[in-house]
Amino acid sequence: MSIRHELVQHYPWLPSLEKLYPDIASKAPILFITDIFSSNPIEIQERVLTFFKASFSNLEQIDDYKIDEKNIHVYIIIKILLYLLNDKSISNRIANLYSKVTYSELIKEDDAYLYDICKDLNLDILYYQDPIKYGTIITKDQQENLYSNFRIYYTDYLKLAGNLRDEFRQLINNPLSEGYVFIQKRSISRLLQEFVREKFFLKAEYDKSSVEALKENFLKIKEFGELYERILANWELKKEDFEYSFEIKATDGSDISTNFPPCIKEILSKIQEGQNLIHNERLFIVWVLIAVNYQVDTIINLFSSMPDFNRERTAYQVNYAKKKKYIPYKCSTLKSFDLCMAKKYKDEICLKGYFSIKQNEQKNITHPLSYINIMQYRAHKKNKVSKNQHIRNNE
Amino acid sequence: MSEKNYLKRIFQVYYKEKRSFLPKINSFENREFGFIPWNQQIMIRHYNFDNIRNLNNYLIRDGPRHVYSSATLYINPYKTPMDNKGYLGCDFIIDIDVDHFDTPCKDDHDLWYCKDCGKEGKGMPPKKCPTCSKSKFKRVSWICDHCLNIAKNEIIKLIKNFLIPDFGYKETDFIIAFSGHRGYHLKVEDDRMRQLSSESRREIVDYLTGHNISFEILGLRKFSQNIYGFLKENIGWPQKILLKLEDILKNSSPIELENLLIKFGLNKNIRKSFMNSKDDFLETISKSKRNLWIIPNFSLETWKTFLSEVVKEIGAEIDQPVSIDVHRLIRYPGSLHGKTGFKVQELTFQELETYNPLNQSDGVLDPIVFKSEN
Numbered sequence: 058m059s060i061r062h063e064l065v066q067h068y069p070w071l072p073s074l075e076k077l078y079p080d081i082a083s084k085a086p087i088l089f090i091t092d093i094f095s096s097n098p099i100e101i102q103e104r105v106l107t108f109f110k111a112s113f114s115n116l117e118q119i120d121d122y123k124i125d126e127k128n129i130h131v132y133i134i135i136k137i138l139l140y141l142l143n144d145k146s147i148s149n150r151i152a153n154l155y156s157k158v159t160y161s162e163l164i165k166e167d168d169a170y171l172y173d174i175c176k177d178l179n180l181d182i183l184y185y186q187d188p189i190k191y192g193t194i195i196t197k198d199q200q201e202n203l204y205s206n207f208r209i210y211y212t213d214y215l216k217l218a219g220n221l222r223d224e225f226r227q228l229i230n231n232p233l234s235e236g237y238v239f240i241q242k243r244s245i246s247r248l249l250q251e252f253v254r255e256k257f258f259l260k261a262e263y264d265k266s267s268v269e270a271l272k273e274n275f276l277k278i279k280e281f282g283e284l285y286e287r288i289l290a291n292w293e294l295k296k297e298d299f300e301y302s303f304e305i306k307a308t309d310g311s312d313i314s315t316n317f318p319p320c321i322k323e324i325l326s327k328i329q330e331g332q333n334l335i336h337n338e339r340l341f342i343v344w345v346l347i348a349v350n351y352q353v354d355t356i357i358n359l360f361s362s363m364p365d366f367n368r369e370r371t372a373y374q375v376n377y378a379k380k381k382k383y384i385p386y387k388c389s390t391l392k393s394f395d396l397c398m399a400k401k402y403k404d405e406i407c408l409k410g411y412f413s414i415k416q417n418e419q420k421n422i423t424h425p426l427s428y429i430n431i432m433q434y435r436a437h438k439k440n441k442v443s444k445n446q447h448i449r450n451n452e
Numbered sequence: 453m454s455e456k457n458y459l460k461r462i463f464q465v466y467y468k469e470k471r472s473f474l475p476k477i478n479s480f481e482n483r484e485f486g487f488i489p490w491n492q493q494i495m496i497r498h499y500n501f502d503n504i505r506n507l508n509n510y511l512i513r514d515g516p517r518h519v520y521s522s523a524t525l526y527i528n529p530y531k532t533p534m535d536n537k538g539y540l541g542c543d544f545i546i547d548i549d550v551d552h553f554d555t556p557c558k559d560d561h562d563l564w565y566c567k568d569c570g571k572e573g574k575g576m577p578p579k580k581c582p583t584c585s586k587s588k589f590k591r592v593s594w595i596c597d598h599c600l601n602i603a604k605n606e607i608i609k610l611i612k613n614f615l616i617p618d619f620g621y622k623e624t625d626f627i628i629a630f631s632g633h634r635g636y637h638l639k640v641e642d643d644r645m646r647q648l649s650s651e652s653r654r655e656i657v658d659y660l661t662g663h664n665i666s667f668e669i670l671g672l673r674k675f676s677q678n679i680y681g682f683l684k685e686n687i688g689w690p691q692k693i694l695l696k697l698e699d700i701l702k703n704s705s706p707i708e709l710e711n712l713l714i715k716f717g718l719n720k721n722i723r724k725s726f727m728n729s730k731d732d733f734l735e736t737i738s739k740s741k742r743n744l745w746i747i748p749n750f751s752l753e754t755w756k757t758f759l760s761e762v763v764k765e766i767g768a769e770i771d772q773p774v775s776i777d778v779h780r781l782i783r784y785p786g787s788l789h790g791k792t793g794f795k796v797q798e799l800t801f802q803e804l805e806t807y808n809p810l811n812q813s814d815g816v817l818d819p820i821v822f823k824s825e826n
Contacts, residue, residue: 215648216652229655233659
């Protein structure tokens with residue numbers, strides 16, 4: 058199947074880039090950068106910088122987003138820069154912004170082209186020119202007929218939706234027939250947004266020494282080096298806003314975040330890396346932090362490293378949750394939301410439980426707050442023992 | 453000669469005599485093999501065989517108590533630790549074990565005793581020991597036609613109600629096996645399914661069992677004191693629920709229906725309301741464009757409780773970790789089960805429909821390989 062050049066310019070992450078623009082796709086990165094920056098690179102520099110600046114300012118769109126061959130260059134340069142910057146926070150910010158820009162472009166796309174994009178990604182998708190009906194929702198006098206022009210093979214659906222753990226995306230809550238999920242254009246665009254986000258998303262930073270060696274060569278290209286420095290300077294100005302410590306003192310002055318169970322630690326580390334959280338993760342972490350008496354401002358500041366952070370909105374939601382005194386999810390609920398991290402972290406207390414002296418038996422952990430209580434109790438006992446030891450040693 | 457040595461010899465003889473009957477499973481060379489010997493209760497893992505003859509020779513030499521191969525395909529199945537094996541993909545496995553079903557026949561052939569106080573009982577063990585309130589039990593279980601039939605019907609239900617209509621597979625896409633003891637395995641060796649992560653497999657399991665269903669997302673609404681339910685034309689689980697409800701309401705006697713509602717945990721008033729309104733409700737759900745569900749005393753929460761129980765009736769009872777795990781070993785077809793001495797027997801879907809492991813007329817499919825001569 059041949060895809061239009063314009064589509065690849067619009068969406069440079071498509072596999073057909075290699076076929077339609079072999080001169081760009083197969084070029085060694087250093088040669089590519091040398092070529093691009095040897096002849097009037099000002100426009101490219103500005104377009105790349107716009108992406109970085111926007112992502113550092115928590116913007117969700119790019120003004121004056123252009124679709125031309127230079128858009129391919131911008132995409133490749135961003136990827137190279139992210140590799141050289143080797144910073145998870147920056148990569149994840151760009152991943153979120155670039156994917157959101159992609160979503161807003163895809164949603165405007167013609168159905169037939171959206172189908173071409175999916176086929177180029179080797180997705181098993183069916184396209185119907187006349188939409189097919191898969192249900193009706195009636196509430197009182199209002200009737201919503203559910204139509205779709207697309208069906209996607211369930212394994213492709215699961216792969217794309219894997220990181221989006223919202224309840225409404227779960228397979229069981231979707232119309233599935235003959236192996237294909239009925240899917241609306243909006244949902245396909247959202248799944249592709251996630252696919253694009255994953256392309257930029259940096260799970261672990263690269264080996265520093267190999268990046269440094271490569272960086273030296275790249276930064277010798279004057280204009281590219283200038284661009285790199287401008288990005289870094291911008292980041293230096295902005296990053297303070299995102300770097301908050303997770304060390305939060307409890308009433309007795311100790312840092313209780315060390316006593317958190319894996320489910321809470323996992324979400325906190327996602328926040329720290331600037332990853333997006335799903336709805337249930339956001340609710341859970343806010344309710345937990347409120348339950349263990351974190352200050353509202355501290356919670357808001359924690360969220361500030363997230364890509365879609367909005368201080369006013371966050372403040373309203375945190376204050377509302379505090380007023381309502383919601384109880385955080387228990388372990389069984391977390392398991393059903395796939396948010397239990399006991400196995401991933403191989404956490405002994407979560408997996409095997411603890412021995413209750415009071416009840417003289419092994420008990421299972423059923424709530425993350427019980428975990429914190431137990432850990433605090435153990436830490437308190439340990440401190441007491443070491444204090445006594447200290448006193449004995451001094452006697 | 454000790455009992456275990458005697459059994460080992462019998463197994464060795466079986467593998468020697470039946471060497472030409474041991475089937476070679478797909479991608480044989482890429483599978484990891486594991487064995488449990490007679491003299492110790494440990495799994496010896498990370499074996500790999502280039503061909504079926506080598507596996508057969510191993511079985512004749514060692515006559516292991518249990519024989520397993522991986523559902524997973526690896527580049528180097530023999531390497532350790534697991535990360536060094538080179539993961540290629542994993543078949544999708546469904547394990548149905550009668551252990552999970554509370555069948556009346558268990559009172560005839562299963563026993564339990566409390567590990568703490570020694571209290572004994574028949575059937576499934578209780579949640580807590582009635583004498584000491586502890587919850588650790590030892591079980592002694594056996595099988596009968598009745599419970600094996602339940603396991604078989606569960607596999608048939610999975611195939612007919614889910615895997616064929618919803619997932620688009622054909623009858624010939626399944627490899628089914630009687631496990632040699634208390635149930636059946638079903639394997640799908642589809643390349644696209646093989647590439648799915650554990651998380652994605654969990655979603656398939658949820659779909660097959662009905663776990664994590666959201667009635668609100670599927671269309672259940674409350675609007676100014678009225679409850680609006682699903683329509684039968686809504687593809688997926690809403691349709692399954694309504695068809696099941698229709699089936700229950702059309703085909704159950706009042707006593708059967710009452711018992712079902714008791715099983716659902718509904719209180720007397722709610723049950724009475726439902727029994728009084730059931731005919732109107734049946735008419736509503738049978739019509740294509742009516743979804744105003746009116747049953748007095750049924751709040752949104754009551755509907756959700758009621759529907760959750762209906763979902764349990766529809767969903768399959770499977771051993772979930774088996775389907776989710778991507779490094780699972782399962783019994784090798786044609787091998788012997790060390791607890792029963794029965795053969796693990798592969799079956800086609802057609803063969804399954806008439807299959808009775810304890811009374812199998814077709815000698816090739818008969819899992820009982822050791823028989824006393826009359």
